[in-house]
Amino acid sequence: MHKKWAILLTAAALALALSACGGSGSNGNNTSASDSSAPAATAASEQLVVKASNWQFDKTEYTIPKDTPVEIKLVSEEGAHGLQIKDAGVKLSNAKTSQIVTLKAGTYEMKCDIVCGTGHLNMTAKLIVQ
Ligand SMILES: [Cu+2]
Known part of the structure; x- marks a missing residue:
């Protein structure tokens, strides 16, 4: 319990410090910005796992449903690879392994x-989005 209070007090002190040096007169609500532990608002209803190795993806064609939030996940099983789906705005690597997209029907090109x-x-x- 003491730890919790210490965190709350620290947060309060930070808020005071921030508002003290603001000076802009705006009454901005900063509480959401500090809440980094909350999960992303958009939840994917499907997941597509793409496995990469030297030098191929585990499939030549992947199919996902259209107009549906899908988490695309890149798993590099061997070597360091990326996954780019240009028309879908997807760019994954070992640094960023998953991304949620909602796509229209069509065929998109995937590449490392x-x-x-x-x-x-x-x-x-x-x-293939269908
Ligand atoms: Cu490559």
Whole structure:
């Protein structure tokens, strides 16, 4: 319990410090900005796992439903690879392994966007949204 109070007091002190040096007169609500532990608001109803190795993705075609939030997840099983789906605005790597997208029906080109070795140019696949 003491820890909890200490955190609350620290937060209060921070809020005071921030408002003291603000001076803009705006009465902005900063509480949400400090709440980094909350999960992302958008929840994906489906997940697509794309596994990458030297030098291929685990499938040549992936299919996901249209107009549905889908979490696209890149798993690099071997080597360091990226996954780019340009028309979907998706860019994944070991630094950022998943992204939620809601796509319209169509066929999207997937490729590795990290120069990963001799087979790099072969690392392409199709994402079919239907
Ligand atoms: Cu590559």
